Each structure stands twice: as structure tokens, then as C-alpha cells.
Amino acid sequence: MSANPVIENLSHHDPFSSWLGVKVISAEPGYSKITMPVREEMMNGFGIAHGGVTFSLADTAFGYASNGEGIITVALDTSISFSLPVYAGDLLTATARQLSNSRKTGVYLVEITNQHAQTVAIFKGTCYKTGKPHRTNTTGE
Amino acid sequence: MSANPVIENLSHHDPFSSWLGVKVISAEPGYSKITMPVREEMMNGFGIAHGGVTFSLADTAFGYASNGEGIITVALDTSISFSLPVYAGDLLTATARQLSNSRKTGVYLVEITNQHAQTVAIFKGTCYKTGKPHRTNTTGE
Amino acid sequence: MSANPVIENLSHHDPFSSWLGVKVISAEPGYSKITMPVREEMMNGFGIAHGGVTFSLADTAFGYASNGEGIITVALDTSISFSLPVYAGDLLTATARQLSNSRKTGVYLVEITNQHAQTVAIFKGTCYKTGKPHRTNTTGE
Amino acid sequence: MSANPVIENLSHHDPFSSWLGVKVISAEPGYSKITMPVREEMMNGFGIAHGGVTFSLADTAFGYASNGEGIITVALDTSISFSLPVYAGDLLTATARQLSNSRKTGVYLVEITNQHAQTVAIFKGTCYKTGKPHRTNTTGE
Numbered sequence: 001m002s003a004n005p006v007i008e009n010l011s012h013h014d015p016f017s018s019w020l021g022v023k024v025i026s027a028e029p030g031y032s033k034i035t036m037p038v039r040e041e042m043m044n045g046f047g048i049a050h051g052g053v054t055f056s057l058a059d060t061a062f063g064y065a066s067n068g069e070g071i072i073t074v075a076l077d078t079s080i081s082f083s084l085p086v087y088a089g090d091l092l093t094a095t096a097r098q099l100s101n102s103r104k105t106g107v108y109l110v111e112i113t114n115q116h117a118q119t120v121a122i123f124k125g126t127c128y129k130t131g132k133p134h135r136t137n138t139t140g141e
Numbered sequence: 142m143s144a145n146p147v148i149e150n151l152s153h154h155d156p157f158s159s160w161l162g163v164k165v166i167s168a169e170p171g172y173s174k175i176t177m178p179v180r181e182e183m184m185n186g187f188g189i190a191h192g193g194v195t196f197s198l199a200d201t202a203f204g205y206a207s208n209g210e211g212i213i214t215v216a217l218d219t220s221i222s223f224s225l226p227v228y229a230g231d232l233l234t235a236t237a238r239q240l241s242n243s244r245k246t247g248v249y250l251v252e253i254t255n256q257h258a259q260t261v262a263i264f265k266g267t268c269y270k271t272g273k274p275h276r277t278n279t280t281g282e
Numbered sequence: 283m284s285a286n287p288v289i290e291n292l293s294h295h296d297p298f299s300s301w302l303g304v305k306v307i308s309a310e311p312g313y314s315k316i317t318m319p320v321r322e323e324m325m326n327g328f329g330i331a332h333g334g335v336t337f338s339l340a341d342t343a344f345g346y347a348s349n350g351e352g353i354i355t356v357a358l359d360t361s362i363s364f365s366l367p368v369y370a371g372d373l374l375t376a377t378a379r380q381l382s383n384s385r386k387t388g389v390y391l392v393e394i395t396n397q398h399a400q401t402v403a404i405f406k407g408t409c410y411k412t413g414k415p416h417r418t419n420t421t422g423e
Numbered sequence: 424m425s426a427n428p429v430i431e432n433l434s435h436h437d438p439f440s441s442w443l444g445v446k447v448i449s450a451e452p453g454y455s456k457i458t459m460p461v462r463e464e465m466m467n468g469f470g471i472a473h474g475g476v477t478f479s480l481a482d483t484a485f486g487y488a489s490n491g492e493g494i495i496t497v498a499l500d501t502s503i504s505f506s507l508p509v510y511a512g513d514l515l516t517a518t519a520r521q522l523s524n525s526r527k528t529g530v531y532l533v534e535i536t537n538q539h540a541q542t543v544a545i546f547k548g549t550c551y552k553t554g555k556p557h558r559t560n561t562t563g564e
Contacts, residue, residue, distance in 0.1 A: 217499070217500065217528065217549060218499065218500035218549045220502055245551075246499065246551075267499060267549075269528075
């Protein structure tokens with residue numbers, strides 16, 4: 001469970017990440033680690049996980065790592081390289097870490113592994129800091 | 142409706158694209174056009190569509206355009222640039238077209254627009270041709 | 283020859299593009315077309331043009347297309363897909379065009395072709411508009 | 424100085440990397456570290472290093488890390504994020520390491536830092552293994 005109130009609030013109001021089944025293992029400014037079990041309904045027409053599912057997990061980890069400072073930060077540009085196929089029943093882990101940080105932008109690497117510790121995809125993302133603070137609701141959650 | 146039997150077969154057995162609500166407008170070798178209505182359950186923690194949803198639509202268009210020749214073709218490397226936020230209620234259109242084609246790989250551009258003809262994201266994808274033929278089931282569908 | 287004073291000024295004070303041998307065919311806000319003859323000193327250890335040379339041409343076209351409005355605009359994130367090898371003696375043409383344009387950023391596609399009209403590489407770039415105007419020196423050039 | 428004969432041979436016959444002034448600090452299968460002093464002739468029209476120069480350094484590190492196994496390996500898809508401007512007089516270091524490795528492809532991360540240990544750019548590259556062996560000339564070099 002994330003101890004960061006910004007990310008805790010974000011992750012509790014994120015319908016698509018909920019559908020994905022994302023579980024936050026750790027989230028702090030510049031870093032996050034999340035997991036997702038891969039389900040049958042995430043498959044594509046080849047019987048392997050749709051690339052969009054793996055991307056979505058990576059993008060979620062990116063968002064949780066880059067928003068931890070309390071400033072609303074949005075994805076500007078991302079790329080993902082697919083290394084190995086993902087199957088229903090796999091448990092994916094995405095680990096995001098900050099590689100650079102300037103006044104308006106940041107660059108993150110997200111490595112996605114399966115339950116055999118094999119790297120299935122690698123994601124690089126550039127975010128833009130809007131400058132607007134998060135409204136965190138830390139009461140009544 | 143796609144007249145291409147390979148894509149028709151693919152799209153009928155693609156659980157994640159079905160969840161997305163993808164509708165194939167056109168699909169032929171090197172080109173595809175698909176649409177998706179954006180739903181509340183596709184939102185992220187900021188109340189805008191999760192980047193993974195827009196990526197998934199683009200990646201689906203990429204897959205349909207690059208598999209039309211009947212050879213199983215998989216995404217190797219993709220990048221997406223986000224230009225404008227997407228909201229619940231929007232209707233997105235993704236148009237994929239081939240920019241280059243070599244023996245083993247192809248490069249595609251996918252432009253994603255909303256119902257106001259504004260470009261919300263731009264996707265570039267490189268695919269790898271496995272050399273294995275599709276098994277199309279054109280009977281009993 | 284470019285008729286745009288901003289680009290004309292930029293291209294006259296660009297030592298690396300001069301070394302590359304870039305010739306501006308056309309440059310206007312949101313669009314540019316430039317050429318470059320490929321020389322022996324641009325080869326890598328395999329006897330084909332170094333990927334950095336092709337990238338540099340594409341990045342120059344991107345810069346000329348995105349700076350034509352008179353606001354200093356810098357590359358933030360770019361990706362390039364290599365389709366065919368480039369050889370000494372080839373004449374490359376890079377054509378850049380704007381795919382999206384928002385208040386702070388823009389996205390451009392650059393297609394690079396050889397003298398046989400074959401696409402050798404495809405580049406996508408996101409730029410950031412600094413908001414600072416260009417200082418153009420239109421006298422005495 | 425690289426002790427890897429493949430990379431030593433490659434780097435001795437690489438005209439563009441020679442022009443760049445690349446010095447190999449370390450090169451082994453899956454890893455490389457190289458440096459480059461930034462010169463006036465590498466500047467762009469804004470008086471900062473042309474993005475193509477930084478890319479070229481990163482792409483060289485990528486090539487040296489991915490070719491060390493003795494199989495000719497070519498760049499297929501790469502992306503670079505620019506974090507900080509680079510100036511004439513800077514000394515850049517590019518460190519490449521393998522993030523994934525499959526039968527036909529590999530994915531590498533290259534971090535580029537300046538003499539102040541600041542990250543100026545981050546590069547991700549996917550290479551394709553052609554299957555053809557390098558011809559190394561270890562006599563008479």
C-alpha cells in the first residue's frame with residue numbers, strides 16, 4: 001500500500017486502473033512499483049495480451065511515479081518496446097523510476113516483468129508538469 | 142465493416158478490443174480506420190481518459206493495418222505523443238497507414254482524432270513479420 | 283531557398299547542419315523540405331551511413347518546420363525508425379510536416395527518402411515552445 | 424580502451440564516430456561507455472549542440488553495446504528525450520546497457536551525462552540481430 005497521500009488518492013479514483021486490477025506496491029516521488037494479474041478479457045486476436053494492456057500498466061506506473069510531488073503531471077510522449085509475449089494468468093510487475101527531472105519535464109523508465117522475472121516490455125516516458133497542485137482528499141477515504 | 146477476412150476474423154476474437162468497444166470502419170493491407178466511444182470506466186485519476194486507452198485504440202488500428210496481408214505481424218516498438226485530453230463521451234477515430242514496408246518489418250502512423258476532428262494523439266509503430274500465416278476461419282462465423 | 287526569414291537566419295548560423303551539407307528546399311511554419319548528399323565520412327563501422335546522420339537530417343527538418351512561427355521551439359522527445367540502409371553517394375530528402383499543434387507543444391512527422399524515392403527512415407518529434415521570440419537578423423545577410 | 428576485438432575493429436573503421444571524437448572507455452556484450460568532447464562545429468542555430476550530435480553519441484554507444492557478441496546487429500527503432508541543453512566545451516559520456524535480449528532483438532537504455540554528472544538526454548533503442556557474423560580483422564590493426 002502506498003504511503004503517499006497524493007498517489008493513494010489518485011489510485012482510489014482511477015476507474016481504468018481499477019478495471020486493470022492494478023495494485024500499488026510502492027509509490028513515492030520519482031518511483032513506483034505496481035502489479036497486475038493478466039486476465040482472459042485482456043487478450044488480443046492472437047491469444048496473447050493486447051499491447052495496450054501492457055502499455056496501460058506501464059503508463060499507470062509512470063503516472064504514479066511522476067505525480068508524487070503533488071504537482072499535476074501529464075504524459076506528453078511515451079514509447080514502449082515489446083520483448084516477450086504476455087499470457088492470461090501471468091502476473092506483471094511494473095517498476096518506474098525517474099531518469100531525469102527538469103523544471104517543466106521529467107523522463108522516466110518503466111520496466112515490466114512477468115512472474116518469472118523476465119522483462120516483457122520497456123517503457124520510456126516524458127511528462128509535463130502543469131504547475132497545478134493536486135487536490136488530495138485525505139479525509140473520509 | 143471490414144471486407145478483409147483476416148481482419149474480420151481477428152476482430153471477432155479480440156476480447157480486449159471488444160471491451161474497448163472498437164468498431165472497424167475499414168481495414169485493408171496497409172490501412173485501417175476504427176472508432177471507439179470513450180466511457181467513464183476508461184477515465185484515470187484526473188477525470189480524463191487514461192493514456193492506455195488511447196494507446197490501445199491506436200495499437201488496435203496498427204494491428205489491423207499490419208496484419209491484412211495474412212502474415213502474423215506483431216508490434217515491436219511503438220511511441221505515442223499526447224496532444225489533447227480525451228473525455229468520457231468523446232468518440233475517437235484512429236486511422237492507421239503504412240509509411241514503410243520491408244521484408245521483415247513495417248512502419249505505420251496512426252492519427253487519433255476526436256468528434257471535433259481535433260488530433261488528440263499521434264502514434265508510430267514498427268511491426269515485425271513473423272512469417273507465419275494467419276489461420277482464418279471464414280466458415281461458421 | 284527558404285523565403286522564411288526566421289529559417290533563413292537559423293540555417294545560416296547552424297554549423298552542424300552546414301557540416302552535414304543540408305540544403306533548404308522549402309521552409310514555412312509547420313512544414314519544411316531539405317536535402318543532404320551522403321558522404322564517406324558519414325559512414326559507420328559497417329560501411330553504411332551512421333544512424334546519427336540520418337537522425338540529424340530529420341531533426342534539422344523538424345527544427346526548421348517548428349521554428350517558422352518565430353517562437354524559439356526546442357526538441358523535447360523524438361523517435362526514429364530505420365527502414366533501409368543509406369550509402370555514401372545517396373541523396374536524402376527529409377520532409378517535415380506538423381501533425382498537431384497546441385499552445386505549448388507540437389508534433390511533427392518527418393519522412394526521409396533516398397534518390398530512388400524509397401523511405402529510409404521515419405521520424406516523429408515533439409517540440410516545446412519556449413515562448414521566447416527569435417532574434418532575426420534580416421539585414422546584411 | 425575496449426578489450427573486445429569486435430568493438431575495437433568496429434570503432435577503428437567508423438568514420439563518423441571518428442569525426443565526432445568518440446573515445447571508447449569500455450565495451451563488452453550488453454554494455455558500453457564512451458565519451459565525446461563537444462565542439463563549436465556541433466552547434467545548431469541556437470548556439471547549443473544540435474540534437475543530432477547527442478543522438479549520434481547515444482547511437483554509437485548503443486551500437487557498441489549491441490554488437491559485442493559478434494553478430495551484426497542494426498538499429499531498428501530508437502527514441503531520445505532531451506533534458507538539458509549541451510554546449511561547446513562540454514564533455515559528454517554515454518553509458519549503454521542491455522535491458523532485454525531475445526533471439527532476434529534486444530532493447531538498450533543509453534544515459535548521456537555532461538561533465539557535471541547531469542543527465543542531458545535519455546535514449547532507448549531496439550536492435551535487430553541479422554544473424555550474420557562480424558568479420559573481425561585482428562591482425563595488422
